[in-house]
Amino acid sequence: MSEKSRLTRRNFLTRLFLAASATALGGCQKLSESPWFVKILGVGEKATRRVQRLVLPRRAVAQEFTEAELSPQFRSNGTFMPRNPAYLAMAEGGFAGYRLEVGGLVERPGTFSLADIRALPSRTQITRHDCVEGWSAIGKWKGARLSALLEAVQVKPAARYVVFHCADPMGEDGSSPYYESIDLEDAFHPQTILAYELNDETLPVKNGAPLRLRLERQLGYKMAKYVMRLEVVEDFSHIAGGKGGYWEDRGYEWYAGI
Amino acid sequence: MARTKRTAAKGSRYYRHTLPVRLMHWINVIVLVILLMSGLNIFNAHSALYWGEQSYRGVPPFLVLGSRIDDEGEVSGITRIFGHDFDTTGFLGASRDSEGDVVERGFPSWLTIPATRWLAMARRWHFFFAWLLVLNGVCFVGYSLASRHLHRDILPTRRDLRSIGRSVVDHLRFRRPKGEAARHYNVLQKLAYLSVIFLLLPLVILMGFGMSPALDALVPGWVGIFGGRQSVRTIHFIVAWALVLFTIIHVFQVIVNGFWNNLRSMITGYFRVAPEVDDE
Numbered sequence: 001m002s003e004k005s006r007l008t009r010r011n012f013l014t015r016l017f018l019a020a021s022a023t024a025l026g027g028c029q030k031l032s033e034s035p036w037f038v039k040i041l042g043v044g045e046k047a048t049r050r051v052q053r054l055v056l057p058r059r060a061v062a063q064e065f066t067e068a069e070l071s072p073q074f075r076s077n078g079t080f081m082p083r084n085p086a087y088l089a090m091a092e093g094g095f096a097g098y099r100l101e102v103g104g105l106v107e108r109p110g111t112f113s114l115a116d117i118r119a120l121p122s123r124t125q126i127t128r129h130d131c132v133e134g135w136s137a138i139g140k141w142k143g144a145r146l147s148a149l150l151e152a153v154q155v156k157p158a159a160r161y162v163v164f165h166c167a168d169p170m171g172e173d174g175s176s177p178y179y180e181s182i183d184l185e186d187a188f189h190p191q192t193i194l195a196y197e198l199n200d201e202t203l204p205v206k207n208g209a210p211l212r213l214r215l216e217r218q219l220g221y222k223m224a225k226y227v228m229r230l231e232v233v234e235d236f237s238h239i240a241g242g243k244g245g246y247w248e249d250r251g252y253e254w255y256a257g258i
Numbered sequence: 259m260a261r262t263k264r265t266a267a268k269g270s271r272y273y274r275h276t277l278p279v280r281l282m283h284w285i286n287v288i289v290l291v292i293l294l295m296s297g298l299n300i301f302n303a304h305s306a307l308y309w310g311e312q313s314y315r316g317v318p319p320f321l322v323l324g325s326r327i328d329d330e331g332e333v334s335g336i337t338r339i340f341g342h343d344f345d346t347t348g349f350l351g352a353s354r355d356s357e358g359d360v361v362e363r364g365f366p367s368w369l370t371i372p373a374t375r376w377l378a379m380a381r382r383w384h385f386f387f388a389w390l391l392v393l394n395g396v397c398f399v400g401y402s403l404a405s406r407h408l409h410r411d412i413l414p415t416r417r418d419l420r421s422i423g424r425s426v427v428d429h430l431r432f433r434r435p436k437g438e439a440a441r442h443y444n445v446l447q448k449l450a451y452l453s454v455i456f457l458l459l460p461l462v463i464l465m466g467f468g469m470s471p472a473l474d475a476l477v478p479g480w481v482g483i484f485g486g487r488q489s490v491r492t493i494h495f496i497v498a499w500a501l502v503l504f505t506i507i508h509v510f511q512v513i514v515n516g517f518w519n520n521l522r523s524m525i526t527g528y529f530r531v532a533p534e535v536d537d538e
Contacts, residue, residue: 257472
């Protein structure tokens with residue numbers, strides 16, 4: 001082969017490489033918008049959930065910290081003041097009129113005042129909150145053990161998930177209220193609480209007053225704030241977008257252990 | 259032109275890289291590029307780095323890819339490193355979007371997958387290819403042990419280690435190995451590959467585990483060994499760029515030591531060894 005023809009081949013290959021890179025970059029954006037490809041990518045997160053559930057003992061607890069490690073200010077993220085007149089009126093009255101509704105697949109559906117919730121067995125924990133965005137903050141939480149509440153209402157055998165319906169309207173027009181769901185394994189975990197205190201004070205509105213979920217082995221978006229109603233279900237595909245949460249309906253993974 | 263001369267001077271081709279090694283090498287190339295770019299998209303969701311367990315202990319982050327908007331609405335990118343500000347408009351902190359407007363963005367869109375700000379999708383890419391990295395890595399280490407590729411080609415011999423000084427001088431003078439020496443990796447090359455395979459890649463994966471709240475609960479407090487959860491995120495970021503640095507040096511070495519010969523050897527497996535006698 002002559003030197004000249006080899007050079008043109010090299011030129012050609014170099015150009016091919018550059019063109020391929022540009023195509024690949026544009027392609028990644030296109031692929032991200034193709035449902036079939038997104039489904040394939042989703043295999044990774046599904047595998048992560050399976051493996052993490054396999055290796056992590058059911059009762060394994062998240063690390064707890066000391067008072068010295070508390071964040072001076074616990075960051076508020078997402079909603080800091082729900083644009084919901086009924087909620088705002090209730091907040092004005094110090095949540096005296098607040099009633100947590102518990103229903104769905106339970107033997108004894110009912111409503112709970114904040115006094116009722118505070119009367120349930122509680123747990124206090126200093127934990128690290130990890131946001132999906134990448135930041136972390138440490139706070140001291142006190143709340144009712146979700147397991148105690150669920151035992152009080154008696155979950156039916158068919159039940160698989162607890163859905164948290166919240167008071168904060170989301171989206172541009174505020175038409176989609178925040179919601180989340182967790183499975184019973186997490187619901188009965190000792191660190192899973194409905195928190196009503198942050199750093200020894202009544203939970204502030206910016207952090208989810210009067211009640212927010214703490215789910216310490218998953219990311220922040222699972223920990224619904226402004227919780228108004230618990231619904232115990234077998235399946236959540238009929239709720240809102242059907243993916244089990246406000247962010248899940250917008251592409252985030254239901255399992256947020258990573 | 260030099261073909262006959264080379265043959266005469268005992269220049270020869272030999273089978274350098276086996277098919278599994280070539281295959282796993284190219285899988286790694288694709289996987290690492292995608293992991294880096296989707297990782298930078300994830301980083302852009304909170305473009306600051308901290309040391310310790312958390313982000314809000316009253317100490318400012320030591321690296322921020324931030325931005326500033328002046329009175330006229332003009333956006334500029336500001337990179338803050340240990341409190342020192344640098345204007346990095348167009349690249350870090352603020353860069354052009356697909357419409358050509360300068361917008362706030364940590365790393366520019368041409369460095370991220372997807373190109374747009376899209377955390378949920380970037381995570382999907384990242385975790386899928388993270389699995390491929392782990393599986394490919396396990397296969398490579400398994401294969402290298404079983405085939406003795408590791409012992410034969412990568413682990414430095416005692417003689418190698420004694421010749422580090424000479425090897426450094428050879429590298430600085432761009433002196434290419436010839437004859438028998440060209441059939442083996444040199445000692446610096448071996449040490450570089452070893453540290454990537456057994457130090458940087460396992461570390462970047464471990465630091466990825468450390469960012470998972472579920473895996474942190476496996477042995478509560480283990481991330482503390484590395485300084486805490488935010489330190490783990492920072493180390494993950496630094497090691498990722500250390501791998502980029504390795505890749506730059508690696509590609510540079512490939513270019514200066516005969517680009518097409520090296521590239522061909524990683525595609526077909528065959529490598530041409532320069533003859534012992536100078537043909538210049």
